[in-house]
Ligand SMILES: *[C@@H]1O[C@H](CO)[C@@H](O)[C@H](O)[C@H]1NC(C)=O
């Protein structure tokens with residue numbers, strides 16, 4: 172009798188919580204803007220925001236639909252919104268606000284121009300679809316807090332039609348944490364940036380995998396490799412530890428501890444990976460040497476700024492994974508290797524000219540320990556599956572095979 176009761180209880184429980192009730196992650200397409208090389212996602216009603224994995228806030232220009240702010244100066248939300256003061260931007264929060272109610276001031280920041288402006292915190296909604304990892308499932312409207320700024324100068328140099336920035340840092344007011352708390356999904360997100368000439372949309376999934384790209388292909392997050400994801404006190408950007416850089420299998424000779432000082436940051440608003448001078452010069456020299464040794468017909472031509480090493484594309488061999496050049500490997504902590512073939516290391520700058528898609532960091536002295544040694548940019552992340560797991564503090568990564576680029580995600584809903 173009691174066993175039957177138990178069975179009934181178990182049965183009732185399993186009926187009450189069918190697997191389909193498990194909260195589903197939230198998916199959006201990621202579009203690359205050819206003019207700026209920035210990536211945008213739709214946020215609501217045709218408003219597109221620039222993807223910035225180093226921004227701690229979601230912000231846009233103020234819209235009529237925004238609900239009035241109800242965040243006092245002293246609230247936790249206000250404190251969180253000002254946790255990472257932008258250098259050169261008015262210090263923080265409420266200092267200059269002499270009004271009696273003293274509502275919170277936040278500072279939207281343009282990652283390209285460095286412009287910032289005082290704004291207010293507002294309630295907004297992120298309208299997107301849930302996903303089973305294969306297709307969109309249901310449209311959802313996710314409650315979120317964003318900052319809104321009234322000055323149009325905040326939008327200078329962002330893609331046409333973009334009205335702000337979706338910050339994807341590991342902070343409480345960035346989009347991943349807000350989707351996680353509203354939708355009850357995991358505090359992680361997956362980024363699959365589009366690129367490689369065909370500008371079909373890539374995909375971002377808040378809550379993380381699974382990720383399927385083509386019928387009959389395996390689920391991709393099963394094959395991720397992991398490295399610890401680091402954060403620093405004064406910046407919301409994500410960092411990884413790179414022990415050395417290799418071209419094919421030989422290490423690039425760098426000054427001692429060059430990569431350790433300043434670390435290696437990841438940024439989606441930097442189009443091409445930037446190397447600090449003391450890393451850039453030996454890297455470019457080693458690449459030129461390896462090319463000359465392997466591809467004797469490859470002809471170097473006058474470099475096209477901002478790149479420092481370019482070739483006559485007609486003298487290079489083009490294959491599925493881009494130009495055949497020495498592969499660039501970032502040897503990550505945990506023994507894992509982020510290896511890039513030509514598609515991620517060479518860029519066609521004009522007809523007949525292809526350049527090594529790495530640039531020298533500007534405005535930084537060689538060996539300046541406060542500057543990152545390397546800032547990995549968008550071009551080097553394209554057609555990789557990157558899963559930022561903020562709970563386990565690790566970055567999962569996987570280079571997709573050339574026949575299943577990020578643009579293969581199926582954004583057509585299943586007919587029900
Ligand atoms: C949700 O998916 C459907 C089907 O693909 C699409 O028509 C709709 O625009 C999507 N909604 C959003 C907000 O992206």
Ligand SMILES: *[C@@H]1O[C@H](CO)[C@@H](O)[C@H](O)[C@H]1NC(C)=O
Nearest residue numbers: 306386581582583584585586
């Ligand atoms: C995309 O998904 C829909 C719904 O499952 C399916 O009918 C369609 O064939 C898929 N498209 C491709 C190209 O696989």
